[in-house]
Amino acid sequence: MMQETLNKLSLNQTRQQAQSLHLIQSEKLAVSKPFDKQGIDRQAIEAITAKIRKKIRIVPAAKAVLIQGGALMTVLASTQMMGWFAANYMAITLSFSIFSLVLMQAFFAATLSKFAGMASWWRWIHLAFPLAAWALLQWHVPSELYLIGFIVSLSLFWTTFRTQVPFFPSRPVVWQQVAKIIPQTQVVRLVDIGSGLGDMSMYIAKARPDSQIEGIEIAPLPWIISIVRAKFRRSKAVFKLGDYNALQFANYDVIFAYLSPVAMQNLWEKASQEMLPGSLLISLEFEIPGIPPTMRIAGNENSPAIYVWKIA
Numbered sequence: 001m002m003q004e005t006l007n008k009l010s011l012n013q014t015r016q017q018a019q020s021l022h023l024i025q026s027e028k029l030a031v032s033k034p035f036d037k038q039g040i041d042r043q044a045i046e047a048i049t050a051k052i053r054k055k056i057r058i059v060p061a062a063k064a065v066l067i068q069g070g071a072l073m074t075v076l077a078s079t080q081m082m083g084w085f086a087a088n089y090m091a092i093t094l095s096f097s098i099f100s101l102v103l104m105q106a107f108f109a110a111t112l113s114k115f116a117g118m119a120s121w122w123r124w125i126h127l128a129f130p131l132a133a134w135a136l137l138q139w140h141v142p143s144e145l146y147l148i149g150f151i152v153s154l155s156l157f158w159t160t161f162r163t164q165v166p167f168f169p170s171r172p173v174v175w176q177q178v179a180k181i182i183p184q185t186q187v188v189r190l191v192d193i194g195s196g197l198g199d200m201s202m203y204i205a206k207a208r209p210d211s212q213i214e215g216i217e218i219a220p221l222p223w224i225i226s227i228v229r230a231k232f233r234r235s236k237a238v239f240k241l242g243d244y245n246a247l248q249f250a251n252y253d254v255i256f257a258y259l260s261p262v263a264m265q266n267l268w269e270k271a272s273q274e275m276l277p278g279s280l281l282i283s284l285e286f287e288i289p290g291i292p293p294t295m296r297i298a299g300n301e302n303s304p305a306i307y308v309w310k311i312a
């Protein structure tokens, strides 16, 4: 198993080296040949786009509202144009069903979110939002349910706009892997930063009753649920409400993170400053840009890859 992991690790490193070589080569090409076949200076365009993106810093929630608004304008303008064209050049009157308009809205919003450089999971939200709104209107859902749904979503996701880390639970296969990765012959102090509903921490607390297992969660609803579940299950895992940035990482031997690509750079800065030599930073699914992991366990259809950095 270990040999297999090491083989995968060296294969991964070789791949990374090949990728960086390819990157260097393509960068060299780009430097020596800035203009493409049409005589367009792609480098200059990319530099300007990057500058504009840096200057116009809109929070993702506001961006999402603008995108849905932009998609609505696009739907209205394109259906008007199609209607005008059909009436003037084909002598027919076009009419669109509400559902087809909703589908167009979902499609345009998802496409615009891609071009606006939003994280890929936003595309699904943009796609689902108009369809969900349409379905709820069709089913004449009582208005109180909207309020309840709004409050539940707010307590689950209220920090997501700020942290850029959505709630998404890991799976038992991951907890089993983590239980194998952590040191086996010593008392382990582990914290799950962003513990969600607490499953991962409760699993490790059961598998390693000798150890000290904590979870910290910034959103109140999952935190309350994890507290209640730990009480019912008589778990030794301890759950705190708060921001993991306020923790002192030196107090832990293992930090487990299932966050998002946006959080990884800052996480590494904090971890490399505070974590003690020999301790482990484990990240599910997300790599740290430019920092090759000490170990990588490949993902499969049931679980994403797991990355481990042993602090030197």
Ligand SMILES: C[S@@+](CC[C@H](N)C(=O)[O-])C[C@H]1O[C@@H](n2cnc3c(N)ncnc32)[C@H](O)[C@@H]1O
Residues within 6 Å of the ligand: 159, 163, 165, 166, 167, 168, 169, 170, 171, 192, 193, 194, 195, 196, 197, 198, 199, 200, 216, 217, 218, 219, 222, 242, 243, 244, 245, 257, 258, 259
């Ligand atoms: C992808 S979920 C992972 C849940 C859990 N670790 C698991 O494996 O099932 C990420 C969680 O991190 C929480 N979170 C995001 N930023 C945080 C922060 N700065 N401090 C504490 N929790 C945070 C989110 O609210 C969310 O519940």
